[in-house]
Amino acid sequence: MKKSSDDRQVIAPFHSHAHDHGQCVVDAIAAAETCCAKDGLSFTPLRRQVLELIWSSHGPIGAYDLLEKLRASRRNAAPPTVYRALDFLMENGLIHRIESLNAYVGCGDPERHHGAQFLICRDCQCVAELDDDEIGKAVTRRAKALGFSIHQQTVEVVGQCADCAARL
Amino acid sequence: MKKSSDDRQVIAPFHSHAHDHGQCVVDAIAAAETCCAKDGLSFTPLRRQVLELIWSSHGPIGAYDLLEKLRASRRNAAPPTVYRALDFLMENGLIHRIESLNAYVGCGDPERHHGAQFLICRDCQCVAELDDDEIGKAVTRRAKALGFSIHQQTVEVVGQCADCAARL
């Protein structure tokens, strides 16, 4: 896919439900393998499976929905099973938590530590992950002016994506 | 308080625990009265009391903490009692919900419809509410480039405030 200046900082753009999502999942797992290997983290079968399920869901997914899917192959999975995997994946930048949805999405660029902004479509529930320098810098500048040192930024924008605007 | 260029867009700055917070509460309630009167909303005793409790808490407060305080004067208050009041206050811009804390704070500028960014200190739990044009515009610009129409922006930045940096 050719990049235009407008999507240069778009990590995970909005994409149609028609694209080859299976490939997205495969690529994401491969990237996670690489990350974990590099950092000496143990990417266990459980963690891998949870990450696959998150990517497979094609959008933010809640912990309990995840649990239900997980139970297809692990009959006795319990909430901690899922939450521990989620904690691991978040700590290591493989997924993000969308606070306003109590849900989780795969990170489109796990190998790079980055700020993130999410555009969340309230109609189709799809999420675009951005890493917009301008936004990040504006936040940093203002925080600095107030003597505030940033630990973590969460930018969540709820609205309607282009596809839904056209479709509805 | 004299305004410098740096706090021009700061709606509710970080403030020491020593300031006259009673006055903040009184002012906030007065502003809410004005807003509601202007918009023909019924600012009932319950809603007023919940707003007072939120402002009195001097920082983000959770629904169940609020419920407990509310029970001092309303023995049989239940979760819906609080959540309904919170819904009213949010819908009408009198408070904001901090997603990453599951908590609520009074809005420092209820009479004006505005975007909001929050700097949340993880040490003292204080919150600064900003309405930084640059941040808002950067978000808007990028959303526009993707054909995304914004409904609501939540910017939450977790870190350490200047006071805590000096104190710890």
Add this chain to the structure above:
DNA sequence: GGATATATGATATAATATAACACTATGAAA
């Protein structure tokens, strides 16, 4: 006053997340 909408009371339950303790496997230290 009666109809309608709005607000609150009251009970139950849903949805999200964590605590605590037990068990296993792996690998390092002695």
Add this chain to the structure above:
DNA sequence: TTTCATAGTGTTATATTATATCATATATCC
């Protein structure tokens, strides 16, 4: 090789946050 330490998972229980539902009261409008 035994012992110890650690990381990962299993299992049960419970905490925390939020909503559904139906009943009752209060205000408003005609």
